[in-house]
Amino acid sequence: MNTRDLVLVALFTAIIVVLGLVPPITLGFIPVPITAQSMGVMLAGCIIGAKRGALAFLLLVLLVAIGLPVLSGGRGGLAVLAGPSGGFIFGWAVAAFVTGLIAERFVKPATSEARQFAGFFLASVLGGIVVLYGIGVPWLSAVTGTPLAAAATGSLVFIPGDLLKAAIATLAARAVYAGYPLLPARV
Template sequence: MKTKTVALIAVMIAIIIALGFIPGIPLGFIPVPIILQNMGIMLAGALLGSKRGFLCVFIFLVMVALGLPVLSGGSGNIAAFMGPTAGYLFSYPFAAYLVGLVTEKFDKANAFLEFFLIWLAGAVFIDVMGAVGLTIQSHMPLHQALLANLVFIPGDTIKVLIVTLIHRRFKNSSFLQA
């Protein structure tokens, strides 16, 4: 693996961790807070591409599993993969892969199509997988978990807009080419 690739992955992991410094907003009716780290997950896929984005997020999750306090609110341990946020966490590397895939395959797409594809591959995918995980972990009916996850859609849509704008700014940059 090239030194530049390692450096890009390390910087993106640092960005994901930094987004975790902003504490989550608890909702009360669902045991999952509103966080900014999922924006970093989508950004990893968009900027690094499918394979490097997946690897970046996978390394981040290994750091979580090792107990490093890199999740939103300064938490991190293997128990995070068994709690109410497990579905979201397990979806992260695949969301980064999917976002990277759509930005690679549709690199000539207009801004609206790019936004929509990132929204589907990132925000919607993470929210649906999070609802499935919530159903498994808390025995909440799937339809109820999916409905509860609708609260995340407005904020996730804003995050996708930011990711799309950043990606469109840097997608042809030689800095990101490894």
């Protein structure tokens, strides 16, 4: 890992923390809030790649674990990691890695702009939504004692917002890729 990689990891960790400044939206029927930080999964994976994107989130989890209030709503600490949102927070690193892998496979300089948009969107949806829910929903079910089917059904309310986040991340990733193509240089 070189200096550029370390800078990109730190930069994206800072971007994720800034996304946490957007106040969370709490829903009465599910203990996990709607946050802008989940869009960071999609942005990090698509823009800086699988390994660096995952490292950015591992750094964020470390900051949360030592108690820094870097999550939306000024939350931090081990209690947050052990709570209903913990599965989603831990899942961010895996989801960013999968998002990055998919983006790296489907978005190439030689492909058309439309295919690049499609690749970034596919990566954002599969990694940033499907994988993240696959980790976060079972954790939510286990921590709250809610049946898995009920937790999954309750999480469906997040899908429209997450699809919007995927679209925003797609536009941002394509703009960065067009101006500064990091994808081929990912290591």
